[in-house]
Amino acid sequence: MLTAAGVEYDVRGWGQEVRTDEYSVAVAKSFADAERTLGMAGSLAAASPFQHRTWLGTWFETAGRHPHVVPLVASIRDEARGQLAMVLPLIELRQNGRILIEFADLGVTDYNAPLLGPAAPHCVAGARKLWAALKRHLPKADAIRLTKMPGVIAGRPNPLALLSASQPSSLHGNVLKLASYDEFKRDRGRTYRKELERSWRVFERLGGTEFRRVTDVESALGVLRRIEEQQERRIRGLGLPYILDTPDIANFYRELVIGGLGSGYTVMTVLLAGEEVVAALLGVRDSEVFSMVRISNAGEAWRSCSPGRLVITRTIEQLSAEGCGCFDFTIGDYEFKRRLGGERLKLFELTQARSWRGLPMAAEASLKGHLRRHPRLAKWSRQLFQRRAAGPRLMMAQS
Known part of the structure; x- marks a missing residue:
């Protein structure tokens, strides 16, 4: 049993994973190359219908044509095994004076995830090596921001959720199985x-x-x-x-x-x-x-x-x-989803700074994650900020 980012994975029977080899990374930076890469990824393990080639292909043909978006669809291979590890549908997004690397989403995709190949790592050490190889091949940016990631993909651990930088998200899915x-x-x-x-x-x-x-x-x-x-x-x-x-x-x-x-x-x-x-x-x-x-x-x-x-x-x-047999009411903390029998699907996020401009974003994400892991501290901080906000209002009311 392996535990990371608050999720347990049973990896027995998957074979011992000793990683001394290197991953090779190819990043498609044009729409034509991105579509070809995604077209070849149709047989890979997907976390949800949001990783289906119809969804991703349509996204890059429409929402992805925004002038501030550049495709960065990464395919990562385990060269020692000669097999594909994953395909990662990323983009470069220019937003508020910063350059971000994130999933192809723009707010329309409920779950973001890599498509897993047969060589996808299923232990922390392998996930770290893959992540390091990927970052070496990504263009310069102020931050990497990966959100709304399921911890499990087709019964296998999501390597990105195994990373120590990943933390539980404030968002969650709502899934009914029957x-x-x-x-x-x-x-x-x-x-x-x-x-x-x-x-x-x-x-x-x-x-x-x-x-x-x-x-x-x-x-x-x-x-x-x-x-x-x-x-x-x-x-x-x-x-x-x-x-x-x-x-x-x-x-x-x-x-x-x-x-x-x-x-x-x-x-x-x-x-x-x-x-x-x-x-x-x-x-x-x-x-x-x-x-x-x-x-x-x-x-x-x-x-x-x-x-x-x-x-x-x-x-x-x-x-x-x-x-x-599986009905996913997706993201949104609504009572009607619970009454329909939806059970929480835990999601993860990862934010890492790559320049000084990305430091505030990474620090904010880290603080929010820490507060989510410590509910009593979160409650205390909310009360503190409420008291501080109430002070000026009281002074204005008395003046």
């Missing part, structure tokens, strides 16, 4: 089942209502537009900035629908009342794993029938009948 939809309903309990049945009856009483799996691209793009409108209205109504309407990001979701719907990788489901989209769900599926990407509903007028819950549960019912 054998059948009947099991899902049974595990939710009698009260939840009654609520679900009542919600569906309320919805059906309105007339002209249905749940539908959208399979043609034109209709799916129309539903996507409604998701965009409904999400924007809700987020702006909360007084929060809405960033999913930027051209590169919006185009990413459109191309994800166009390129993935026919193969079954992209899944679009919807609740309809006549022609009105009451709720809609966009997700991606790789084999038996379905990951939720975007969900929306028509708002307060439909609240009595809980349309978001209905579209999720009907999607679970349909996909589980097709052999899907």
